[in-house]
Amino acid sequence: MIHSAKVWDGMPTTNLYEKDLYSWAVTNAQFLRDKCVAELDFERLAEEIESMAISQKRTLQSRLEVLIAHLLKLQFLTNLKAQNERGWKITVREQRRRIAEVLEDSPSLKSHVESCAIRAYSYAVDNVVKQTDIDESIMPDVCPYSLQQILDDKFYPL
Numbered sequence: 001m002i003h004s005a006k007v008w009d010g011m012p013t014t015n016l017y018e019k020d021l022y023s024w025a026v027t028n029a030q031f032l033r034d035k036c037v038a039e040l041d042f043e044r045l046a047e048e049i050e051s052m053a054i055s056q057k058r059t060l061q062s063r064l065e066v067l068i069a070h071l072l073k074l075q076f077l078t079n080l081k082a083q084n085e086r087g088w089k090i091t092v093r094e095q096r097r098r099i100a101e102v103l104e105d106s107p108s109l110k111s112h113v114e115s116c117a118i119r120a121y122s123y124a125v126d127n128v129v130k131q132t133d134i135d136e137s138i139m140p141d142v143c144p145y146s147l148q149q150i151l152d153d154k155f156y157p158l
Contacts, residue, residue, distance in 0.1 A: 017041060017044050024041070024044075028040060028041055028044075028045055056102065056105075056106050056109060057109060057112060059102055060099065060102050060103075060109055060112065060113065060116050061116040061119055061120050062120075063095050063098050063099045063102065064095075064099065064113075064116050064117050064124075064150070065120040065124050065127070066091065066095050066124075067091075067092055067095035067096060068117070068120055068124035068143065068145070068150065069124035069125075069127045069128050070088045070091045070092045070095070071092060071145060071156070071157055072124060072125065072128050072139065072157075073128060073132070074088050074089070074092070074156055074157050075144070075157035075158070076128070076134060076138060076139065077128075077132060077134060080132070089156065092156070093153070096151060096153055099151065100151075113147060113151075114147050117143065117147055117150060118143065121142070121143040125139045144157075145157070
């Protein structure tokens with residue numbers, strides 16, 4: 001397949017990016033497969049690949065945030081625990097599985113789990129406070145769980 005330099009269906013791929021991201025992505029993927037180097041939108045390809053990496057890291061942090069929030073609920077919301085415990089534990093298990101999948105798909109993220117968990121903790125506290133009537137002052141300043149506990153399928157706070 002022969003393409004003129006950076007033009008697809010009469011439109012330069014740099015313009016296509018601004019008008020139709022899906023078409024731009026499909027077009028550049030085909031250019032890569034066909035090894036049509038001259039047609040590639042290198043700058044935006046690099047930006048999109050970096051964006052994918054950032055997105056994976058954000059997914060990890062978001063899963064940790066939900067997981068930690070539910071661990072906090074299990075520990076600190078004793079007045080609501082009886083009626084919600086089962087659902088909170090289901091969410092904890094699901095998030096642990098999803099985190100394991102993210103780390104399996106992107107093993108290099110393992111070196112970022114701790115920093116993501118540290119960042120996720122403050123968001124988890126905010127979410128618990130917003131979702132309940134709990135007083136934020138009873139929440140620890142730092143995460144009360146080790147990374148090992150957070151990821152341990154058998155760990156649930158008392």
